[in-house]
Amino acid sequence: MPRELGRFLPGVALTVALLLGAAVPTSRPAAPDTHPDTRPDPVPVSAQATCVTDPATPKRQIRGMWIASVANIDWPSRTGLTPAAQQAEYRGWLDLAQQRRMNAVVVQIRPAADAFWPSTYEPWSQWLTGTQGGNPGYDPLAFMVAEAHARNLEFHAWFNPYRVANHTDLSKLAANHPARRNPGWAVAYGGHLYYNPGIPAVRAFVQEAMMDAVRRYDIDAVHWDDYFYPYPLSGVAFPDQATYAQYGGGFSNIADWRRNNVNLLVQEMRAKIRAAKPWVRFGISPFGIWRNAGTDPLGSRTNGLQSYDAIYADTRRWVRQGWVDYIAPQIYWHIGHSAADYAELVRWWSETVTGTNVHLLVGQATYRAGAAGQDAAWQDPTELTDHLTLNRSHPRVVGDIHFSAKDVRADRIGAVSRVATDHYRRPALAPAGTGGAAPAAPNLTSAVRGTGGVTLTWQRGTTGSTTAYAVYRLPGSGTVDPCDLADARHLLGTVRASGSGGTFTDATAAAGSTYRYLVTALDRRHHESPASNVRVVTGSGGTFSVVVDNATTGGFTAAATWGTSSYLPTRYGANYRFAQPQAISDPAWFSATLPATGSYRVEVWYPSDPGYNSATPFLVATANGTVTATVDQRVGGGQWRVLGTYDLAAGTRQVVGVSRWTSTQGYVIADAVRITRL
Structure with missing residues (x-):
């Protein structure tokens, strides 16, 4: 079920009924794949092909959590907090991400046609101060990006393109709100206000409102969730027939026109991001089912609500056309679910991204684990970790995003702790993107053992653009085998680049152990340089x-x-x-x-x-x-x-x-x- 659905969508009963309807089809014809697999090498190690790696310690993996701001779901915890209190709460979420060895946060900065930054297009979000348009006294987005990068966490800016408000009264919006200035742009449906996706001026406006943040802030990715056209209400049509009559020329039916409107939104947004900042990725987290095989032979062996038909999101096309850099379907069902089996959907999405450059992440229903009212499978503390174990059998899956931060922190029935123990034991680098080139290797100038551990110091390489560094520690002395760097067994952590070099203190170094240290450099697209020279730190104890x-x-x-x-x-x-x-x-x-x-x-x-x-x-x-x-x-x-x-x-x-x-x-x-x- 989509995020926030229970709070913001009255049609929950319809969605559940559609999801749990008839029996699951048992097979579908295989779709031909005529595209070569051009995905970048996920582990840039020269001897990768011959290296035996540990699937429990992958070198490349996105590990993220959604931090939802709408209705104060995660952050800020309530409206009206002082800037200092808001900032302290946010740092706490980043601390949690680090504790769980995550490397990305997906933060909602435009929840409802409003902004968590001083936007020139839309008013301040009401979820900051309690009043839409109320200045919080600082720039939250600048603060959030800087704090994430200080910990070398990726910052994915999460936008909702079309939602305006969870009411239908334009007069309740801030006086300068674009929907009040252009009342013809807004549509009331199911007790909510939406921008009308069929109006070309609306599509252009919402793109520019989001691009304002892309151009002005050092974000790592633009992220959308599953809200395009609203989820349907039983027996209530979305009121855009007049818009279709005005702009729908060339389309024989309103459904194809609506899908084209969303396709244009996606395709044009990617082009705008590429033109402004080619390294910023574009990712979408859609509803987990595109179409069922019973409707379309290219669909999954499921029997649930179809996003292609219900909300006009042709997610498969976005992937196959390469309009997104990553897709993170919300596969919010357990393994073996009768209508939407997690295992089947991971298989289907893995096949869908094969032959493309699109990375596949999985949106995980962490909010279900151990929660009251969920079915029996989610009361088993192994359900969530079993999802990630199953993912290992599908190499196209390169990470997970957990909904949401408060559920990661709650760790009901120890499900999140189990995931961290089984799958996040070591740090991980983000998967490498397309374009760009790895920077030159840094020069590790010193490795000194002190009372607080072993402190490393290095200088930036002579060529290339370096954004971060990865630090490795190998036991003992001697020659370094390239396979030692093929997974994360020896990865200590990463450091954001600053100035002409960097430093890192290994506080976990045992006094009696001998270690070899190496450092690599990473660019904005996470291409990794060759390893630096090796520094050996000898132990003080005898051999045991x-x-x-x-x-x-x-x-x-x-x-x-x-x-x-x-x-x-x-x-x-x-x-x-x-x-x-x-x-x-x-x-x-x-x-x-x-x-x-x-x-x-x-x-x-x-x-x-x-x-x-x-x-x-x-x-x-x-x-x-x-x-x-x-x-x-x-x-x-x-x-x-x-x-x-x-x-x-x-x-x-x-x-x-x-x-x-x-x-x-x-x-x-x-x-x-x-x-x-x-």
């Missing part, structure tokens, strides 16, 4: 290493379902443990006492056999959550095999597990592990 065998007293635990064997001579020690794979939580665990928090190399030993499992899941309980690494136990046995390097917490606990939960056949083996501090 421990081997835990399956026979180690107190170091190994497994249920009776795990058998014991000494059949293969390539085992470690006297024997090893084995179990049949099954979709059940029944891991065998290796425990150890680690002397300090820091980076550790984890190695595993097992006897290999052609009949063993090709994808045995090894679980590593890191300081940032449990990580899964799969091992082909058919080969490579009888020796220590490096599982990876991980940040592990000090203390005695279960560190490495061997899980039975795998879909591949053959015994999973638990024999021995070796943990070495770096």
